[in-house]
Amino acid sequence: MAAVAAAQKNREMFAIKKSYSIENGYPARRRSLVDDARFETLVVKQTKQSVLDEARQRANDSSVDPEYDNEQCNQKTEESNNKDDSGLTEEEIVLANAITEDPESEKIVQRAALVLRLREGMSSLSRVLKLIEKYQGVVVHLETRPNISENGQLDALIKIDMSRINMLQLLKNLRQSQTLEHTTLIGEDNISAKNPWFPRHASELDNCNHLMTKYEPDLDMNHPGFADKVYRERRKEIAEIAFAYKYGDPVPYIEYTEVENKTWKSVFNTVKELTVKHACVEHRRAFKLLQDEGLFVEDKIPQLGEMSKFMQKYTGFTLRPAAGLLTSRDFLASLAFRIFQSTQYIRHINSPFHTPEPDAIHEILGHMPLLADPSFAQFSQEIGLASLGASDEEIEKLSTIYWFTVEFGLCKEAGETKVYGAGLLSAYGELLHALSDKPEHRPFQPESTAVQPYQDQEYQPVYFVAESIEDMKDKFRRWVSQMSRPFEVRFNPHTQRVEVLDTVEKLESLVHQLNTEVLHLSNAINKMKAPSLC
Ligand SMILES: C[C@H](O)[C@H](O)[C@H]1CNc2nc(N)[nH]c(=O)c2N1
Ligand SMILES: N[C@@H](Cc1ccc(O)cc1)C(=O)O
Ligand SMILES: [Fe+2]
Incomplete structure (x- = not known):
């Protein structure tokens, strides 16, 4: 019990807090969630590394490697130093970030309002208008009034339509002008910082791979591989492959070692036996299909590439490699594109029945069978679509729903309680616990399930039981339609684009x-x- 309490404390100490970036001087105005996550990963990792190196030494492992990740961290720090945002307003940063994240978007014509203070009255105004013309802008509204405090100065509000890239140039140019006292850009539509950035095309998932590092073997004292240098090196090697992956690349092939295949065999055989009796019908059906197609065999870990092809055939889902536990926002965003971000490394041989971070065994044995079921695949994509542009509070609720359904869900089937959650179908220790009388079973209700606190280090004390998967989906749909997002989105499978239905x-x-x-x-x-x- 003491060990559990210590582990919990360790995790709480290092868990990424929401306000972390602000506490550490990262300007709140730069509200790109992508940038925030990048920064947090970097700082949290550096801090944790030094504390944990000490702990590892105490755990009798002499293989401390202080160089770990330093290179990567330095690289990222340089990257962020190069970005000189000084003097830009929040809207301008959002505009500049939008262009960096999606270079194609620089030509998008954007409506924006400029507020200017003109030193030389009307004559400055004509210069400004000429400049707007030079940058191919169209003035759609113009208003002036004498400035209340300064004689001869004029305040002007100019609404223009202009491409994003030209808008940034125009602002630079105006700022250098002697005739203007100040220039402010007020965003309209989608350059407002109030709507967070989200990927519009599957290729933009290259930006959605931010990790929660709290359960990595390098950083979590309770990870079964914490004191095993060989394991940590191997895990890092496979994670690096995922870091280097870009949209359109073939899914990397991993030559699994004998030990890794042995771990798979032990989990696979136990799960195979248990699921006959305890898994829901959708899982049993897809499991058999995977066996028939020669992918689910005991002595060889299926390759992610093969799994991706299999799923594409049945539900259109595909896989891309992930380097570890992703942030909920990034993970859910990819589901909107019918893309599942999957780890590729294997859990430690000493702990086949349960591991604290997702590994390829969890993704393949736990998630793939249900993602090969058309109706369940649809549900997974719907959670993903609902997450795009959602507020932090809503992401929290959506990931809690995801947790108690896709990860740890139970459902009724002909009067019996069955398992459909992937976290149970890949962790036979927890599967048996979930079905025993130790934990609490509550009926699935989106309103209460979405706010149920959970921890992800140990077996769950509470599970939610759905009447059926179909019933759970219906209830989820009704609940999710009340979310605050002011627009609807739709995935276009022909272009792999998410369209905002706003015109x-x-x-x-x-x-x-x-x-x-x-x-x-x-x-x-x-x-x-x-x-x-x-
Ligand atoms: C959405 C929810 O937070 C969920 O538990 C996610 C989090 N990040 C993940 N990251 C990876 N690599 N694999 C997963 O299964 C998940 N699950
Ligand atoms: N506990 C799961 C793996 C897992 C860990 C963390 C998660 O968020 C999800 C899944 C298993 O042992 O298979
Ligand atoms: Fe999972």
Whole structure:
């Protein structure tokens, strides 16, 4: 018990706190969640590293490697130093970040309002207007008034439409001008910092790979591999491969070692036996399919590339490698694109029944069977779509729902309680615990489930039981429709793009598509009703 308490304390000490970046002098105005996560990973890792090196020494491991990650950290620090944001307003930083994160977006024409203080009255105004013309901007609104405090000065509000890249140039130019006292850009539409950035195309998931480092063997005293240098090196090697991965690359092939295959064999055989009796029908069905296709065999860890092909065939889900436990926002965002970010390293041989961080055994044995089920795949994508542009509070709720369904969900089946959560289907220790009378079983209700606190270091004390997976999905849909996001999104599988449904044109084209599909459906019905005589 003492060990558990110590581990809990260790994790609390290092858990990434929401306000961490602000406490450490990272300007709150730069509210890109991508940048925040990058910064947090860096600082938390550096701090933890030094404290834990000491602890590892105490754990009788002489293989402390202080160089770990220093290179990577330095690189990132330099990167962020190069970004000189001094003097820019929040809106301008958001604008500049939007361009850096998606260079294609620099040509997007953006509406924005400029507030200027003109030193030389009307004559400065004509210079400003000429400049706007030079940058191919269109003035859509212009208002001036004498400045109340200074004689002869004029305040102007100018609304313009201009490409993002030109807007940044224009601002630079205006700031250097002697005739202006100050220039402020007020964002409109999507350059507002109030809507966080989110990926619009599957390729932008290259930006969504921020890790929560608290359970890595290098940083978690209770990780089964904490004092095993060989294990830590191997885990790092495989994580590096994931770090280097870019959208469009083939899924990397990993030559698994004998020990790793042995670990797989022991988990696979135990889970195979237990799931016959305890897993939900969707899991059992897909498990059999995976066996029939030769992917689920006892003596070889399936390759992620093969798994990805398998799932693409059944539900369109594909896999991309992840270096460890991802932040909820990044992890959920990829689900919106029917992409599952999957770790590729294997848990420690000493702890096959349960591991504190997701590993390839968890992803493959736990998640893949249900992601190969069309209805469950749809549900996973819906949680992902709901997460795009959601507030931090909503992300917290969505990930809690995800936790108690996709990860640790139980459901009823012909009067019996069955397992569908991936965290149980890959951890036979916890699977048996979940079905025993030790933990509490509560009915799944999105409102209460979404706010149930949970920890991810030990077996759960509470599980939620759904009437059925379909019923859980229905309840989730009703609940999620009340979220605060002021827009709807839709995934276009042809372009792999998430579209924000915010213009009449987009909705019209969608209605058109749906009409065509309805026409096909009614044709199909007619054909069935009156089969042709030929
Ligand atoms: C969304 C929710 O937080 C969930 O537990 C996520 C978090 N990050 C993850 N990261 C990886 N690599 N694999 C996972 O299964 C998850 N699960
Ligand atoms: N506990 C799971 C792995 C896991 C860890 C953390 C998670 O968030 C999810 C899954 C297992 O042993 O298989
Ligand atoms: Fe998982």
